[in-house]
Amino acid sequence: MLPSLKDIEVDRIHSAATGSETREKRKVSVDMNPMVDLAFLLLTFFMLATTFIKPQAMELLVPAKPKMDDVEKETPIKESKTLHLILLESRLAWYKGITDPEPVMMPFDDKKMTSLVVKIMAETEGLVVLIKPLDESTYEHLVQVLDVMTVTGIDRYALDTPSEFDKSLGEFEK
């Protein structure tokens, strides 16, 4: 008589086939909680301490100082091709040329400054912009004006020292 399916002890057959004794394994457990706590603490710290916004940089090129024994080889520029930007304390004054300048005041406004430079660029070929910050002017405005130079794509501009006339504009503002 064949044994009925009920009688077969499945477990025993299985263990016999694999050759392993069924025995209870003791679970080894390590308390992970302190580690996880620490991980989260570090995570919070680094998340708060990180600044993602990297500062941008503007490149500025200044002419090298002429050497002492160097003969002056500077090419003169026509004064009609110069645009003078004088940085006053809270406003910008601009004029073209040197003889009989007609200074115009304007606020430090990106759009207005850009359109001014673009307009004058279109009028004048080979325009040279001379940026002359007075002693009262701040770095913020200088960067603003230099940025306008970059945006408009003028390749000839220079930082210059203000003349007596330019300084008088600063007096006028007060």
Added chain:
Amino acid sequence: MSFKRTIRKAPGLDMNPMVDMAFLLVSFFMMTTTFKANLPEEIQIPASTSEIKLPESGICTITLGESGKAYFSMDNKFNRRKLLERMGDQYSVVFTEMQMHTFSLLNGFGVPIAELPAMLDAEHEQRPYNQPGIPTDAEANELSAWILTARLVNPNLRFAVNADRHTKYPSIHALFETLRDLNITRFNLVTDTKKTDAAQP
């Protein structure tokens, strides 16, 4: 009466993925973080539309505070140590091993070199105070010496000017002239990002 006995089990939640994630993020933040130079002054940098990123290494930053005080900082602690050794020789200031070590970990300072040992000995918390700025006046331009020596230590060093919005032009001009005198005609101005819509021609 027979009641079915329900065995209460604590609802299990597999925490492993969360912990994995936490560690992943920790390692990410640890690797990407660079700590800011703690200078005594808060610098509000101006904004520009420039999109050039400041290089992360090989850079020396000269900071000008609102009142025109100059601070000097350079990356790489090994270079900082070499820089201090050279500057000590040049100005005949002797630094102890401990002071050298402190300096190599210091990212930014603004004191004349004669006062540097005392500053390095000070407690960490005390350090940001009483920093009068590095002298930049014509007869004793220590800033110029720092820059020159920094360049000797690392010939590929690039320079960045980090000035406050409200810094007046004369101190900016003085710094530009100092750099020009050292034949550094190309340098970076550190700025913030400005929204570009206003500046389109």
